[in-house]
Amino acid sequence: MHRFHPVLVVVIAAAFTAAVAGFDAEGPAWSATDSATASTDPSGAHVELGRTDHVWRERTRTGGTAATGCRRRWIPSGAFQLRITPIGDYRPVPMTEPSPGPEYQTYQVWCDDRYLDTVWIRAQQFGVNPLDVAERLVRDLPYPAARLAANPSARGLTGLESWFWVEGYTAAPILDSITEFGMTVDVEATPTSTSWDFGDGTTAKGLGLGSAPPARSTVVHTFERRARPAFSLRVLIVLSVRWRLNGGPWQDLDPVVRTAGRSYPVVESRAALVPTGGATGNGR
Secondary structure, three states, X not given: XXXXXXXXXXXXXXXXXXXXXXXXXXXXXXXXXXXXHHHOOOOOOEEEEEEEOOXXXXXXXXXXXXXXXXXXXXXXXXXXXXXXXXXXXXXEEEOOOOOOOOOEEEEEEEEOOEEEEEEEEEHHHHOOOHHHHHHHHHHOOOOXXXXXXXXXXXXXXXXXXXXXXXXXXXXXXXXXXXXXXXXXXXXXXXXXXXXXXXXXXXXXXXXXXXOOOOOOOOEEEEOOOOOOOOEEEEEEEEEEEEEEEOOOOOEEEEEEEEEEEEEEOEEOOOOOOOOOOOOOOOOO
């Protein structure tokens, strides 16, 4: 399944307000916060968050000047925070504060090897917009190639039905999903409408994708004149697209359009009388 692994650059505007010292047996010196800037580099340097094995590490970027402070790591923690025991190790305990919303994920914040806090963070606070992720997924969906098929396959006859259908697409949705930054984004694109152009000036909507023999296709056309040399057939397939975040309600995105076409020769059919008995003529 497709995966998206960006590298983000965050401009740090706030100083680190609670120094890394000040731990006690009950936990960190400051409470959980909704702001990713609560544990930024105290120098106010530019920080790059690089994703490695679900751990985000701040890498200072100061134009050659060494930054002060420690390197911080952001680790998804599954709604658990850590408490420091009297003997100096950590034990996980449930978060005391509820999630501010379904788009939030808990992250442990570490300063080098020292635990700072566990905070509720939205993906947007890492500079990630879930809608942007969904739109990227839609662009990269594995859309199949569409091909127009016909019966008769080689050429049609005037006055007789020709059946058409689209190969490569069905009514089933095309799906993709990604889990990053503590969020899961699902997208799906479903063929919902078609527009057919049979090349002889006739167009039609609402015929669907058609179906292959032996069943009679829903896309049927009778040509009344021959083609010189062939008619250019074309079908436009509209896929309705939607997305959701963390299993929440579906939201619509702009539809996606795919097309398929082919040349289709049509010749004129003529009736001919064929004698059934022996040939006679001139009294013989």
